Amino acid sequence: MTDPHVILSMRHITKTFPGVKALDDVNLTVRRGEIHAICGENGAGKSTLMKVLSGVYPHGSYEGEIEFDGRVGEFQDIRQSEAAGIVIIHQELALVPELSITENIFLGNEVTRRGAIDWNLATHRATELLARVGLAENPATPIKNLGVGKQQLVEIAKAASKNVKLLILDEPTAALNETDSAHLLDLLRGLRSRGTTCIMISHKLNEITEIADTITIIRDGRTVETLEVTADIDEDRVIRGMVGRPLSSRFPDYTPNIGETFFEVRDWTVAHPQNPDRLVCKGSSFHVGRGEIVGFAGLMGAGRTELARSLFGHSYGAFRSGTVLMNGKPINVSNVSAAIKNGLAYVTEDRKVLGFNALDTIEQTTVAAGLDRISNRFGVIDENAQFNAAEDYRRQLRTKTPSVKALINKLSGGNQQKVVLSKWLFTQPDLLILDEPTRGIDVGAKFEIYGIIQQLASSGKGVVVISSELPELLGLCDRIYTIAEGAITGCLARGEADQESLMRLMTIGTTKTSENIDPEELLEQPVDRNEE
Template identity: 70%
Template sequence: MTIPTTHKDPLILEMRSITKEFPGVKALSDVNLRVKAGEVHAICGENGAGKSTLMKVLSGVYPYGSYSGDIVYQAEVQQFKDIRASEHAGIVIIHQELALIPELSITENIFLGNEPTKRGVIDWAEARRRSLELLARVGLRENPDTPVKEIGVGKQQLVEIAKALNKSVKLLILDEPTAALNESDSQHLLDLILGLKGKGITSIIISHKLNEIEQIADSITIIRDGKSIETLDVKGDGVDEDRIIKGMVGRSLESRFPDHTPDIGEVLLEVKDWTVGHPQVQDRLICKGSNFTVRKGEIVGFAGLMGAGRTELARSIFGRSYGNFISGHIYKNGKELHIRNVPQAIDAGLAYVTEDRKVLGLNLLDDIKTTTVSANLKAITKGLVVDERKEFSVAEGYRKSMRTKAPTVNEGVAKLSGGNQQKVVLAKWMFTDPDILILDEPTRGIDVGAKFEIYGIIQELARQGKGVIVISSELPELLGLSDRIYTIFEGAITGVLDKKDATQESLMKLMTSAARPNGNGTATQTLNA
């Protein structure tokens, strides 16, 4: 059921017929949005649907005159010329990439550009006092003099909200606020949003985590291909995840994972007694005598809580690109590999798709074409000269086969949605023709439709006889995708479960306890789950 569009609703915001165009692309087409005062209003849609673009129009990132349509906020038509103008009106946006300066303190970040003064001089004592009050409001117990780089991402989100509260926010926009958070930090943030609602603050939240949307949203507006499709009353309509998905993709997804029958062969990769030290902290181990195997055609999952050491293990194996190597052996097809750097790892048939595609996976100044071939330049060069025709042909082939939404491979990767950026990163490593592909959080920040496509790509790689390692914080994803799942706790592999034996409960038990693995990586602890 669609919420009736009556003028009796206590609206704080109405966006009417918003249209926004970029060269060659119509990002938004006649989009309408109505948000009631004091509610949590979710915006859902696939990557590239136009959700973030709409919020950038609202917040003045795209100023008045660069779009058509009207923004009616608190019963007045607004013409925000920049983000400061929208903030002055009480609209504050928190982007997925947090706008904090790591080297500055919490206090300095909260008051950056808005510092309290006394006789023309910044009053840092007053700023610190107010910081303590704001941090208490968001439930963050940290010294306000602490540099932001020394606190986790979950706490940094809370600093951003404290910063918004300092600006007397009335309408808070959160773009993928829990994408990089663990389960406990995510729940704390959701509880905070509900707490702000109780104090009369309206929130608009963009998220691909549909279970979270279902938990806290009062209304959901669905955007598809740059158009507003419908607005749903969550409680009144009994909205569930399947109903949201149907609106997002225009059809029902009977299964969240493509059908897949594994064809698993002999052991392809074996890691023995892998021990690695922390890169900065002496005598601290980040990998502790790890043992695991990956077979041909097998998808192997790695589960662990935030900070357990999953990424550290993967990066240390991929050319010792993280930590200080202490001991251990890597075997491929029974033959020991001696890998000391990333080029040697690539030559040995390993590939690693990082969890942080914007920082470690992509050069945001490059285009799709350059990025796709960047890890295997020797395949498209003659002597020292790049064969531009071959470069274009390779990139275009991957763009079509992976259904990357971009008008041309000359498009800059920075302009792509998160899901399409992830496809480009995957294409880059697939072009190296690896035998073992390590995927670290491959669907983070990606909508359900794009996830389905990436799952299909992963399964196709396994069908080709490659070994695939998937690291994910989402247990349902690991359970739906993996043939076996290893668990990690405090840098040690604590167990391994076959797909038929694994449940969220049994995995969580191994993820939170120091079970001792035996020689083949399986836990000696008895599972009751």
């Protein structure tokens, strides 16, 4: 007899792809009205399990049974699972930037009357849905004009329009700042209080232990355990289940050996690509020493990514002024090829859009930025060298894949990130810029990537890390610059910095333009830890 308190039961789910068993006898039970978290390392099978549930992998392509809301679930596609009340919001949001909020909410589920779309009724319903998720925006606003946090709320409003019974969120806060993340978690609590069941996949274990009622841990495609969240269930307990061992520290032991300054940026000024009167980088100046890991902290929209992309071959914005020096001499970074040739590499924050070509294999992606290194003088690629390079980096970064000849879009998000990192390590840069390098990556993979960053620094390279996670910057970096409104507002050494002092510098605004700010002067300024 079906338990009326259980809304979902997945039993003995096994899913096999050529060369790999992604799921092996997985079991999952979700109670009505709870927030149920699914945790596991990258490649553990979390997203595959949700694709089985939502019909992306149709019934018959896997072994096992699904029972949802008292009925057998044999979904052949997403439409069938949504009709039953299951809605999934993927990490990469499925919104059309050029369409309005209303158009996106009802795309594929249009509000019609007598065979035609009733825009008045659609707008009215969209307004009601936006109010339910706490988003005070005009429904006619194009999605491209919204930040990522607001786009997440539009996705939830879209789910609510489909009479959702089970809402699945895959890394919902990965791209959000702390304020937007807190708002989203509050919204999930509100959904729970109104009886909506949620499944949440996330690597942010502090959020999981804060909001979840139950946690199921998956490791290597198998269910390890299901935990009821009580006072004694903390992040360390979840990590032990995920990696199969205690993780005594989130960062590898490391002693920096910082040499002289070798990379310097002076008075870097860049305008917005569509609005030439708006400066996104305002006279920014900073430097990096050999063997140094330098962090950049700032609120979303502060200008961190704009600075990094504009430095890497002027790939963002309209260049106004500034100089980049390597070993005391100006270098050409006016295009990406020149930046790479002069020792720069940039790992983008948006791997899906800017990090790789989804139609390429892992080995093609790995060598894409340094083809000259495996080509003869006629430009012909040595395929053996290509394979060996990709295989070396696969082993070094422990990328989970049956073969480097597999398509990169078949990998989990965390393993895709490892391949993108491999691509730029292959160019053997002097300065590596990492923009949100561990977004959507589990704690075990983070530990590995931190170790790689430290190894690069130990070899005399310089590393710049841009991150929205202040604990990450504090645990990894030797110095941290802060940015607000496109200007560098401060710089603190590891021993001086904490979350409060960084947040103060990230939010003080730009009453002084950064042309008048000396980063070395800021480095020496005392910070009042007790200032409100």
